[in-house]
Amino acid sequence: MKFEAITIKDIAKALGLSTSTVSRALRDSYEISAETRKLVLEYAEKLNYRPNPIAQSLKEKRSRSIGIVVCEIANNFFSQVINGIESVAYNKGYYVIISQSHESFEREVANTQYLASRSVDGLLVSLSTETTDLSHFNKLHDKGLPIVFFDRITEEMATHKVIANNFNGAYQATEHLIRSGFRRIAHLTISSHLSITKERLAGYKAALADHHIPFDESLVKYCRYGGLIEGETDAAIESLLKLTQRPDAIVTASDKLSTGCLAALARKNVRVPQDMGIVGFTNSPVTDIFHPALTCIRQPAFEMGQVAMEMLIQLIESKHPVEKFETRVLNTELTVRASSTRP
Amino acid sequence: MKFEAITIKDIAKALGLSTSTVSRALRDSYEISAETRKLVLEYAEKLNYRPNPIAQSLKEKRSRSIGIVVCEIANNFFSQVINGIESVAYNKGYYVIISQSHESFEREVANTQYLASRSVDGLLVSLSTETTDLSHFNKLHDKGLPIVFFDRITEEMATHKVIANNFNGAYQATEHLIRSGFRRIAHLTISSHLSITKERLAGYKAALADHHIPFDESLVKYCRYGGLIEGETDAAIESLLKLTQRPDAIVTASDKLSTGCLAALARKNVRVPQDMGIVGFTNSPVTDIFHPALTCIRQPAFEMGQVAMEMLIQLIESKHPVEKFETRVLNTELTVRASSTRP
DNA sequence: ATGAAAGCGCTAACAT
DNA sequence: ATGTTAGCGCTTTCAT
Numbered sequence: 001m002k003f004e005a006i007t008i009k010d011i012a013k014a015l016g017l018s019t020s021t022v023s024r025a026l027r028d029s030y031e032i033s034a035e036t037r038k039l040v041l042e043y044a045e046k047l048n049y050r051p052n053p054i055a056q057s058l059k060e061k062r063s064r065s066i067g068i069v070v071c072e073i074a075n076n077f078f079s080q081v082i083n084g085i086e087s088v089a090y091n092k093g094y095y096v097i098i099s100q101s102h103e104s105f106e107r108e109v110a111n112t113q114y115l116a117s118r119s120v121d122g123l124l125v126s127l128s129t130e131t132t133d134l135s136h137f138n139k140l141h142d143k144g145l146p147i148v149f150f151d152r153i154t155e156e157m158a159t160h161k162v163i164a165n166n167f168n169g170a171y172q173a174t175e176h177l178i179r180s181g182f183r184r185i186a187h188l189t190i191s192s193h194l195s196i197t198k199e200r201l202a203g204y205k206a207a208l209a210d211h212h213i214p215f216d217e218s219l220v221k222y223c224r225y226g227g228l229i230e231g232e233t234d235a236a237i238e239s240l241l242k243l244t245q246r247p248d249a250i251v252t253a254s255d256k257l258s259t260g261c262l263a264a265l266a267r268k269n270v271r272v273p274q275d276m277g278i279v280g281f282t283n284s285p286v287t288d289i290f291h292p293a294l295t296c297i298r299q300p301a302f303e304m305g306q307v308a309m310e311m312l313i314q315l316i317e318s319k320h321p322v323e324k325f326e327t328r329v330l331n332t333e334l335t336v337r338a339s340s341t342r343p
Numbered sequence: 344m345k346f347e348a349i350t351i352k353d354i355a356k357a358l359g360l361s362t363s364t365v366s367r368a369l370r371d372s373y374e375i376s377a378e379t380r381k382l383v384l385e386y387a388e389k390l391n392y393r394p395n396p397i398a399q400s401l402k403e404k405r406s407r408s409i410g411i412v413v414c415e416i417a418n419n420f421f422s423q424v425i426n427g428i429e430s431v432a433y434n435k436g437y438y439v440i441i442s443q444s445h446e447s448f449e450r451e452v453a454n455t456q457y458l459a460s461r462s463v464d465g466l467l468v469s470l471s472t473e474t475t476d477l478s479h480f481n482k483l484h485d486k487g488l489p490i491v492f493f494d495r496i497t498e499e500m501a502t503h504k505v506i507a508n509n510f511n512g513a514y515q516a517t518e519h520l521i522r523s524g525f526r527r528i529a530h531l532t533i534s535s536h537l538s539i540t541k542e543r544l545a546g547y548k549a550a551l552a553d554h555h556i557p558f559d560e561s562l563v564k565y566c567r568y569g570g571l572i573e574g575e576t577d578a579a580i581e582s583l584l585k586l587t588q589r590p591d592a593i594v595t596a597s598d599k600l601s602t603g604c605l606a607a608l609a610r611k612n613v614r615v616p617q618d619m620g621i622v623g624f625t626n627s628p629v630t631d632i633f634h635p636a637l638t639c640i641r642q643p644a645f646e647m648g649q650v651a652m653e654m655l656i657q658l659i660e661s662k663h664p665v666e667k668f669e670t671r672v673l674n675t676e677l678t679v680r681a682s683s684t685r686p
Numbered sequence: 687a688t689g690a691a692a693g694c695g696c697t698a699a700c701a702t
Numbered sequence: 703a704t705g706t707t708a709g710c711g712c713t714t715t716c717a718t
Contacts, residue, residue, distance in 0.1 A: 060696085
């Protein structure tokens with residue numbers, strides 16, 4: 001009997017009404033007298049009555065809460081996305097439950113299951129790097145659970161999606177390096193089957209092609225766990241530096257890879273930008289105090305969260321099954337700093 | 344009828360048993376025949392039956408979930424604490440619901456209320472900078488909801504707490520600057536009534552005193568929102584630089600203040616460490632690539648999360664009301680880098 | 687060892 | 703306009 005919370009029953013008893021009348025008054029039903037409503041509302045207010053969301057969920061099979069499935073919150077990009085999601089959710093009266101997979105497929109599945117069993121009204125998902133099998137999402141989606149994918153999306157499911165313009169971002173980054181005089185540009189990126197990896201790789205290749213620089217497979221290094229694992233980035237950088245034709249610049253595809261790259265190069269006494277130019281995808285708020293200040297591609301993370309949440313609410317609150325799905329593509333932004341400026 | 348999830352009823356019907364028998368078999372009650380249990384368990388397994396946690400919560404008034412109340416997750420320290428919490432929670436079968444106050448008292452209250460109404464079994468709390476009134480926690484605590492405070496704690500409530508050794512951390516930071524030859528050391532810190540602020544200020548003062556440096560009130564600058572608000576840090580740094588006796592070093596008390604300070608000084612063309620030494624409290628994983636590399640006091644954030652969660656579980660699972668409370672103090676770690684090294 | 691039934695807090699169909 | 707009642711999925715007391 002932990003919380004002697006006030007229930008509808010208490011109010012009903014005190015006011016000599018039935019629980020249903022109280023419930024209706026609280027829910028602002030039309031078939032209620034103004035008088036009774038006022039009475040109930042005032043009394044409820046006085047007692048600071050709060051409906052028990054658990055009971056509501058059990059009854060209504062909905063919870064006015066949504067689940068987020070991401071790999072990490074200790075990550076500038078994702079924590080900013082989450083803030084965007086929350087800003088919309090808060091205004092619309094939805095609660096947000098965050099879960100982290102730590103890039104583990106197994107954890108992603110477990111989290112998804114848990115969220116579903118908690119009757120979340122919808123899911124906002126960015127896939128883990130290990131995920132190739134989508135059946136845990138597909139099953140729920142088929143049963144009618146609204147899902148919106150963001151950032152790391154999949155083509156296998158027909159639903160709303162939001163991504164940054166990764167192609168353009170990588171294109172811009174690469175082109176900027178080329179225009180700054182770099183010629184042998186490497187690409188340090190994440191797991192090869194993530195959507196963002198493919199999109200960024202394509203942008204990188206396109207920029208090279210448009211500037212008549214031949215694509216060299218050996219200059220693309222994949223970090224399966226995006227630098228999350230100890231030594232992953234160092235190993236990749238090491239192998240780039242060992243190439244007989246060492247690159248003179250790197251486009252890094254994620255937050256952790258960008259910072260990991262700067263750190264690894266510093267350790268190897270490779271000077272940036274003199275010996276190696278860098279442009280990185282990152283949403284770090286402190287790129288300007290890096291050594292050197294990091295030229296970066298920034299994703300509109302907060303906005304992505306907002307858009308994703310709005311799309312999800314649209315799906316949740318739509319009267320009719322939504323048939324037409326949209327993939328919103330948000331622009332990235334290049335900020336030039338010292339790390340890509342040829343001396 | 345979103346999730347046609349299998350219920351106990353379905354199993355009962357299919358097996359020609361009553362729901363109570365099925366429930367007992369599932370819960371491994373002693374008063375059940377081995378045969379029936381086996382039958383039920385196998386069938387449940389086959390159908391991939393999952394008990395509905397919402398129904399369980401409603402019934403049992405517990406949820407095997409705990410709530411986290413923090414100001415921000417887009418913060419190295421807190422996201423690391425959360426990871427520590429999760430690591431323990433996951434192993435012990437607890438689910439974690441994270442809420443952010445964004446340093447707003449109102450949001451903190453709303454979040455707390457929501458978590459409580461969601462029947463969380465306990466709360467892990469780090470106070471918002473605006474919070475002075477603790478009645479939202481006190482009411483719940485009085486009703487028996489276990490609460491453990493971490494980092495930004497309160498003396499007003501008798502319960503388990505975990506903090507870093509903020510006094511020592513600040514003492515070490517200050518003493519290190521003194522030993523490095525700095526003499527006029529400022530302290531850039533957070534809201535004055537936060538526990539961490541007081542503890543750190545005391546450590547700072549003690550180090551000055553022990554080294555016979557007079558304490559100067561004008562060298563302590565408070566940022567109400569810990570640098571979360573635009574321009575807050577800049578204004579504080581500005582006012583330090585305007586002093587007729589300008590400081591030659593600063594001890595910064597938080598992540599955002601440390602990075603904000605470096606950025607502000609760079610903008611003002613104040614060279615670090617030549618014109619200004621810096622030691623900062625921060626859990627940023629990238630202090631080594633800052634310009635200059637930042638000497639810092641690191642808090643054992645992950646461990647703090649683990650300890651807090653263990654304490655909370657102890658409270659939750661204790662058969663008898665816990666009477667004896669503990670405040671665990673975890674050691675901080677000073678790492679010396681360029682920002683505090685007199686040239 | 688098993689079943690029947692009540693009840694957690696709420697909503698809604700069905701009376702009146 | 704209001705009350706009665708059933709039921710969401712589960713656990714648990716009380717019968718048998």
